[in-house]
Amino acid sequence: MKNICFQMNRKAWLTLIAVVCLAFPALAQKITVTGTVLEPEGEPAIGVSVTVQGLQGYGVQTDIDGNYRIEVAPDATLVFSYVGYEPQTIPVNGRSTIDVTLATNTELLDEVVVVGYGTVKKSDATGSVAVIKPDEIEAGLATSANDLLVGASPGVVVTTDGGNPSGGASIRIRGGASLSASNDPLVVVDGVPMNGSYGAMSPLTMIAPENIESMTILKSASATAIYGSRASNGVIIITTKKGQSGRPQVTFSANFHVATPGRTWDVLDGAQFTDKIKTYANNDHALGLLGTANTDWQKEIYRTSFSHDYNVGVGGKVGFLPYRVNVSYSGNNGMIKTSNVDRTTVGFNLSPKFFDGLLQVNANVKGSYINQRNPEMGAIYSALSYNPTLPVYTDYATTGNLGAPIYGGYTSLINQDGNLETNGSLNPVAQLMGRKATEKSWSSTGNLQIDYALHFLPDLHLNLNLGYDVIKGESFTDVYANTPQAWNGNYRNGAASNSYNWQLSRNTMLEFYLNYKKEVESIKSNFDVMAGYTWQRFDYMNHNYSRITSIGYTKQYDAAANSWVVNEDPASADNIGFGYGDTEEARTKVYRDGNKLMLLSFYGRFNYSFDDTYLLTFTLRDDATSRFSPDTRWGLFPAVALGWKINNMPFFENFTGTWDEFKLRAEWGVTGQQAVGSYNNYTPAYSISVPSVYYPSYSAGIAAPWINPLYPNAYDENLKWEETTTWNVGVDMAWLNNRIAVSADWYRRNTKDLLATVPVPAGMTTTNSMTRNIGTLRNIGVEFNVTARPVVTKDFTWTLGYNIGWNKNEITALTGSADEDKTFTLDAFGNPASSSAGPIQVHKVGYPANSFYTLEQVYGPDGNPLEGVYVDQNGDGKIGNEDLVVKHSRDPKVTMTLNNTFNYKNWDFGITLRASLGNYVYNAMRARMMNLSGLEGQGNILNNVLDSDFYFTSATGTTNLVRSDYFVENASFLRCDNITVGYTWDNLLRDSLRLRLFGAVQNPFVITKYRGLDPEVFSGVDNNAYPRPVTVSLGVVATF
Amino acid sequence: MKAINNIFLGLTLAAGAMTFNACTGDLDVPIQNPNQLTSAEFASDPEGYLDRCMAEIYQGLATAGNGGAGSSILGEGTGGAGEGTFTRTVFTLEELTTDNFSWLQFNDAGFYELVTQNFAPDNLVMYQCYSRIYAEISICNQFIRTVQSGVFNLPDNLQERAADYIRQAKVVRSLCYFYAIDLFGDCGYIDETAGIGSTPPQMTRQDAYDHAVACLEQVSAEWGDSYVEPPYGYVGKEVADALLVKFYLNAKTWGVDKNNDSYQKCWTLAQKIIANHQGEGFNQTGLAESYLALFGANNHEYASCGSRANEIIMTVPQDGMQLESYGGTTFYIAAICGSFDGISSVDDCNLAAQWTCMVARQQFSEQWDWNADGTTDDVRASLWKTKKDGFKIDNMIIQGNSGYGLGYAPIKYTNFAYNVDGTVDKANSPDGSQRAFCDADWTVIRLAEIYLSAAEANILGGAGNASDALIYVNHIRARAGLEDWTSADMTADNILTERNRELYGENDRRTSLVRHGKYAGASYIWNWKGGVQSGAQTPVHMNIFPIPTKVISFSGYHQNPGY
Helix, strand or coil, X not given: CHHHHHHHHHHHHHHHHHHHHHHCCCCCCCEEEEEEEECCCCCECCCCEEEECCCCCCEEECCCCCEEEEEECCCCEEEEECCCECCEEEXXXXXXXXXXXXXXXXXXXXXXXXXXXXXXXXXXXXXXEEEECCCHHHHHHCCCHHHHHCCCCCCEEEEECCCCCCCCEEEEECCCCCCCCCCCCEEEECCEECCCCECCECCCCCCCHHHEEEEEEECCHHHHHHHHHHCCCCEEEEEECCCCCCCCEEEEEEEEXXXXXXXXXXXXXXXXXXXXXXXXXXXXXXXXXXXXXXXXXXXXXXXXXXXXXXXXXXXXXXXXXXXXXXXXXEEEECCECCCEEEEEEEEEEECCEECCCCEEEEEEEEEEEEEEEECCCHHHHHHHHCCCCCCCECCCEEECCCCCCHHHHECCCECCCCCECCCCCCCHHHHHHCEEEEEEEEEEEEEEEEEEECCCCCCEEEEEEEEEEEEEEEEEEEECCCCHHHHXXXXXXCCCEEEEEEEEEEEEEEEEEEEEEEEEHHHCEEEEEEEEEEEEEEEEEEEEEEEECCCCEEEEEECCCCEEEEEECHHXXXXXXXXXXXXXXXXXXXXXXXXXEEEEEEEEEEEEEEXXXXXXXXXXXXXXXXXXXXXXXXXXEEEEEEEEEHHHCHHHHHHCCCEEEEEEEEEEEEEEECCCCCCCCCCCEEEECCCCECEECCCCCCCCCEECCEEECCCCCCCCCEEEEEEEEEEEEEECCCCEEEEEEEEEEEEECCEEEEECCECCECCCEEEEECEEEEEEEEEEEEEEEEEECCCEEEEEEEEEEEEEEEEEEECCCCCCCCCCEEEEEECCCCCCCCEEEEEECCCCCCEEEEECEEECCCCCEEEEEECCCCCCCCCCHHHCEEEEECCCCEEEEEEEEEEECCEEEEEEEEEEXXXXXXXXXXXXXXXXXXXXXXXXXXXXXXXXXXXXCCCCCHHHHCCEHHHEEECCEEEEEEEEEEEEEEEECCCCEEEEEEEEEEEEEEEECCCXXXXXXXXXXXXXXXXXXXXXXXXXXXXX | CHHHHHHHHHHHHHHCCCCHHHHHHHHCCCCCCCCEEEHHHHHHCHHHHHHHHHHHHHHHHHCCCCCCXXXXXXXXXXXXXXXXXXXXXXXXXXXXXXXXXXXXXXXXXXXHHHHCCCCCCCCHHHHHHHHHHHHHHHHHHHHHHHXXXXXXXXXXXXXXXXXXXXXXXXHHHHHHHHHXXXXXXXXXXXXXXXXCCXXXXXXXXXXXXXXXXXXXXXXXXXXXXXXXXXXXXXXXXHHHHHHHHHHHHHHHHHCCCCCCCHHHHHHHHHHHHHHHHCCCCHHHCCCCCCCHHHHCCCHXXXXXXXXXXXXXXXXXXXXXXXXXXXXXXXXHHHHHCEHHHCECHHHHHCCCCCCCCEEECHHHHCCCCECCCCCECCHHHCCCECHHHCCCCCCCCCCCCCCCXXXXXXXXXXXXXXXXXXXXXXXXXXXXXXXXXXXXXXEEEEHXXXXXXXXXXXXXXXXXXXXXXXXXXXXXXXXXXCCCCCHHXXXXXHHHHHHHHHHCCCCCHHHHHHHCCCCCECCCCCCCHHHXXXXXXXXXXXXXXXXXXXXXXXXXCCCCCCC
8 A cells, every 4th residue: 555655656756857857947138126025014024925927936035124136037027925915916127126015915804705695705704604615636636525525614524435436425514403304414506505415416426526616614503594494404505616707728637546445354264264163153054064265255345446537627708708617527436346436527607797797697507427336235244244265156067058157156155955045145246246236317407697786776686596406317237147146036047137217306496686785884884685585396206117137047956966957947038028026007107206395485684784893694584395284384594693893993903913803703593404204294195005015906706906005104284393593602813914813613503393203102193103393402512713824934834724623412302202201212223233123322311312322331350341241220130221321422522623734835745634532333343243153144154253352152142232332432533634745837838837746645544443444434333334445646737 | 398487487476576375385285206195086086095095904914014025114113124014023922922933043132032931111023013003003093084084075886885894994903902902901092083193092901802892893783694705805794703702712811801701702603603604615614625725825715705615714815926025924934944944945835935033842843743753643734844854843052043953843834826635736836936925815813713712612611512612623623634532632721732733823822822821920831931941930920011112101101010
C-alpha cells in the first residue's frame, strides 16, 4: 500500500519537473520600479507582496515603511496582494514609481449565502448556516457530493457506506430529530427541493462534485423554517456553477484512484480450521465435510480496484447569454469483484438578464446516467464463514449433454441426494460470479427561474420557479444457468433466470414568491419581505417480474461414484419466458406499485435590519401534506431570529481594524416532519393479494377459480405532524482582517408527536404495529468552528480549519403504552446475530434513541468473558430479559475535524483529520463468529470462526450470548481522511493555461480501539459491511 | 401532459388570488397504489369484492401476508415472516412445548425456553402467536363491520350469502378464541360491535369462553338443523359444531364448566357430526380409507365438497403454486427433512425444501409399538425414519447442531398424491423436485378427532355410553391397522396416547396434555422438559402461557398467575 503511494508521488514529481523546465519563460530587458504601499487608513502596509503578472515565482515584499523596489519589463503588470485586502493589478507602462493604497477585502464579510428563496449576506445571516465551496482537490477526491460534506461543519455527521462505489451515505445534522420518520436532510439543487433517495440514485450522487459552486448547510430553525415541512433535519442547498462573462473558459479535470481494502478479517486458515474441527466437532459428519485446500475466501472476493473520472466544463457568454455546460464521467470499480459504477452527468445552464437586469432568467437542466453492477453483498459474510478447507472450484464428474461440471464447477456443499445443501450460504465466489445484477438509472432535474423586478418599482421582485426532478431506474438480475444459484432457484433445475424491475419517481414543483427589499435611509432601516406559495407533487411507480430464461436440466446422482448425469429437460422448455408460480393471469399482469404525494405551502419571511446593527427575521409557514387526513394535514411553523452586529456599534470603533466581526444571534423556530410510513396512512384501504397467495373462490367443487383476497390495512386517522422546536444561540467573530474567524452555537431541539412505527394493542387492528405519534425527543448541542491563517508570508501560508460539535440526544417521553411507565422500551433494531433474539437497540425514556440493550457481561480474572455469566440486575437468580440494561448508543457524542492546508509558493499540501468520540458499535461479526459450537452448522455446513485467543463454546444460551455487552464496543476513532499534495502552474502558455496536479491518499490510517474492520458504521451494527478502502489518487485540473 | 396542466393550473392560481380552497383540493389524493383499493369500489361489483374480502379471512389462516410467502401482515417482533403464519405459530406453542417434538436449534431465540417449558412473558414467539391470533380476529371483525356498514350495496340475491359469510367469519373468529383462551387464559375479547381502533378489554377465561361459545351456538342455530357442505376451503354449520366439541371437551379443565354439562354436550354434538358422515369411507364410518392419504398433496379430496369421504371437517388450503406459505404443511415437512438427518425431502416427502430443525422426542417415539427392526404395524407412523434408517430414538444432545439422526423423524404430511387405498399416486403427484411449497392442505379438525373427543367425554366425564365410545376408538385403531381395544383398555391414559398417535402435529397435543394434568408439573416428565436432558418437573402455572409483555404494556392487561 505504502509502496504504491510512494511510486505514484515519484511519478508525479518527474512529470512536474519536466513540465516546469519546459514552461519556464525567458527573461527580457528590465526597468526598476519603486513605490510605497499604504493601508486604507494611510498607514504604511508592511509585507505586501508585489509580483509580476505572468511571471511565476518572481516578486518582492514591502519593507517596514511600505516601500518596495522591483525590476520588471516596461510592459509588465504588477500585482499587489496582501491578506485581507483586495489584490490590485497595475500595468507599469514604463513608469518608474507606482504608489498604491490598498482597499479592504470585503469579500469574506459580504459573501452571499444562498438561503431558502433568496440570498443573504453572510454578515446579515441570523440563522446558523455553513457554506462549503469545494476546491479542485476536494472535488477531485470526492466520489460524490456526500464526500464534500464529511467533516465540513460541526454538527454535520456524514457516514459514507464504506467503499461501496454506489456512494450512499447517511447524513445527520445535529442528531436525528425523529425515530421512524426520515432523519435525512432536505437537499435543494439550484432551487429544486429533491426527492429522497430512490434506487441507486440519491440527490447527492447525481451531481458531479466538480460542478458544485457552493453548498450551504442550514442547521437551525429560522434558516430552515422557510422550507418548513421537510426541513426538520436541516437543509443542504447546492448551487452549481454558472457561466461567467467573457470568453469561454474551459475547465478540465481528470482523477485516477487505486483502492485496496484497508483490512480484512482474520479468520482461521485451512490448517487451523481443521485443527479446531478435530477438537470441537470431532464426529464423522463434521470430519467428512473437511477438505484439504486452504482458501482465503476474502482474498477470492476482493481486489485492488482502479477508478477514474473526467470532467469538462465550459462557461462563457455568447452575446447576452451567459452559459455553462459540463460533462463528466466516472468509472468507479469497487473492491468486491464484479462491483462497478459508471456515471455520466451533463449539466447545462443559461442565465441571461434583460431590461438592464430587471428580468433575470436562470435555466438549469441536469441529467445523469448511472450504469452499475451490484455485487451480492451476502458474499462478504460468506467469505468469512465459508469452510476454508474447500477449494474455489471442483471439477464435478458430470456426464450428459450439459457439457460442463454441474454447479458451474463451483465447490458446493452437496447432500447425499446430490442436491445442494441449502441451509448455509453458497460458495462466495459463485455468489458473485453466478449472477449479474445490473442497474441503470437515468435522472434529470431542472428548473426555470424567472425573477422580475418591476420597472416602476424595482424593489419588488416577482419570482417564479418551475422545477422537476425525475428518476427512472431499471434493474436486471441474471442468474446464469448451471450455477449454484440456478440449481437453488425455484424450479431447482439449473435453468437461468432473470428478474427485472422498473421504477420511476417524479417530483414536479411550482413556486412563486414576491420579494420586496427597501432601504429607508431616513430611519436607517432595511426591509426585506417575502411571501410565497409552493406546490409540489411526488409520485412513483414501479413494476417487476421474474422470468425463466433457459432450458432446465434433469439430474441423476450416483452417490457411490459421486457423479452426475445431467441432461436438458425438454419439458422445462415450457417454463421459458415465465416466472415461477405464474398463473395465466399473472403472466399478463406483472406486479405494479405506485403512489402519489402532494405538499402545499404558504410562507412568508420578514427581514429587518436597523442601522446595519440590529437584525430581525420572522418566518411563518403553513404546510399541508396529503399524507394526513383533512383534519390533521395542516401544520403552522413559525420562527423568529434576532441578530446584533456589535461590531457596528459606535463604541466598537476602537477595535475597528483588528476586530472585524462580532455578531450575536438568537433564534427560535418550529419545523415539521411528515415523511413516515406510506403515502396514505389515514384512509381505510385494502391490499390486493399477489398471485402466489390466492384463495379458492366460494363456489362448489375443487376446480373453483382462485381469487385474490383483499386485506384490510391498518390505518390511523389521527396521525399528525411531528414538530421540532429549536432554540439556537450563536456568536460569530473575526479578527485581523479575518485572519481568524470563530463561530459558536448552542442549540436545543425538542421534537414532539414523534412519528414512529410502534406496537399497538393486539386485536385493535389487523396487524400488531402501526405508525403513530408517540413521544418526545430532545437534542442539545454545542458547536464551535474556527478558521485561521496562523502563518502568512510571501511564500508560505498555513490555513487551518477546526470544528467540533457535541450533541446529546435523549428520548424524553414515550406514550402509547397502557402504563407509559419508565421501564417501557421500543424496539429499534433487531439482533442480526440471531434473527429473533429481540432488539439490540431500543428507544427508552431517558436515553438516546437507538441505545444498545444488552446484558452486562461478567469477566473472569484473565479478562475474558465468563461464558453465560451476566450481571443479574434484578437479583432473581436467573438471567432473562429483565436483566437487560440500556447502555451506550450508536451516535457520536463529539465529532471533530481538523483541516490543514499549507501553501508554499506553488505547492500546496493538505491533511484532514477527523475524530468521533462516544460512538458505539455492536460488533455483529464477532458475535456471529466467536462461538466454537457453531463450527458445525445446521445441515451439511461447517462455519469458520475468527482467529482469536478466546472463544465461546456453549450451544445453549446463545440467545443471551449475542445480547452480551461484550460485543458493544467503543468505536471512537481518529481518522485521517486524506493527505494531499498539489502543484499549480498559474500562467502557462502565455498566461492562457492554469494547470494543477495533485496526488492524494485517502483514509491512510484510522486510530481506534474498535475490533472490527472499521469503526464508522452508521446503523451501529457492524454486519456485512463493505470494507472502507485506502485509496491513492492522482488528479489533474486544467483551466484555459 | 397532466403535469403540465397542473403546473399551469398552479401558475394561474399562484399568480392570481391564491384562492385557498382551490389549491388545497389537490391534497385529497385518492389511493393511487395499484395494489390497493378502497371500499368506495365495492359497490361496483358487490359479489366479487364481497368474495375477496371473505377469502382474506381464510387466507389469514394459510399465509403470513398477502404479498407472497415471505411477507407478513405483522410488523412487530415477528422474526422470519413464515414463523408468524397462523398454523405454524400455534404449532410452536401446541406441539414444540410438549413431549411430541423438539427443535434442533436451541439457539433460535425463544425456542429453547419453549422446548424446555420455561415460559417468560417477553418470549417473542409467544408474542408472535398472540399477535397473529388477534390480527385474524380483527380481520374477522373488520369484515363483519364492513358488510354491516352497507358499503357493498348488496342486491337482494346476495343478502343471504353475506349473512352466511358473517356466520363464517364468526366461526373462524371462534377458532381464534379457542386457541387464545386455551393458551393464554384471561385473554382479550373483542367482536364486531366494538368501535374501530378500540383496545379489546381483558376478560376472565370464563367470560371469554361464554362469549365465544354463545356466538358459536347462535351461529350454528342460525344455520338450521341440518348440515350443508360448504364449498372447499370454507366453513359451515359442521365446523361450528366441531369447534363446539373442542370447547366443550376442555371446559371442565379450563374451569369454565358452570353447569357441569360440557362433557355431555360434547358427546351429544359429536354424535350428531358422526351421524352426518356415516355411510361412506372406511367401514362406513365417514373416515378416510387411508390415514396417509389424509396428509398428501391431494388431501383436499377429503375436505368439504371433495370427491372422497369428507373426513377433513376444517382445512387450511395450501397450494404449491397458488397459495404458498412457509407455515402449514411446508413448514412441517421442511422442518423435519434435511439430508443431514438422512431424510431427503424430495425422496421422502416429494418437496424441495429442507431445514433440518425438528425431530420427535424420545417419549413420543416410545408411544408406538416398534418391531425389533424399527418398523411398526401402525400405519400412522409408517413413514417415520427410525432405527431402521439409522436414527436414534433419544435426543440426548439435540442442543445446537452437532450429531446425527438425533431422534426419530416423524414424517406425516407429504407432497405425494395418494390413491384411496393409501398407495402413492406417482402420476398425479406434483414434481416435488421443483416444488418449494407444499400442495397438501393443513388439517384443522378431522372427523377422527370428533370420534376420539366423544370417547374421551365418556371416559373423563361419563357422557354417553361406554360401548359406543369403545366402538369409536376401535374405528380409529382399525384404520391404523391395530387390534381392537377391549373396554378395559378405555382408560384416560390410553385415550390420551391414542389421541396423540392419531392427531400428532395437528395442534392438539398441549391442550390434551393439560386436560389430563400431564403438561406442566411433575406427573409426566419428558426429555428436555424443565431444561435438563432427562427431563424435570416444571411449575404448574406453565399450564397457561403468560400474557406477552408487549400486550400487557400496550393493552394494560393483568398477568396470568405465577408469572
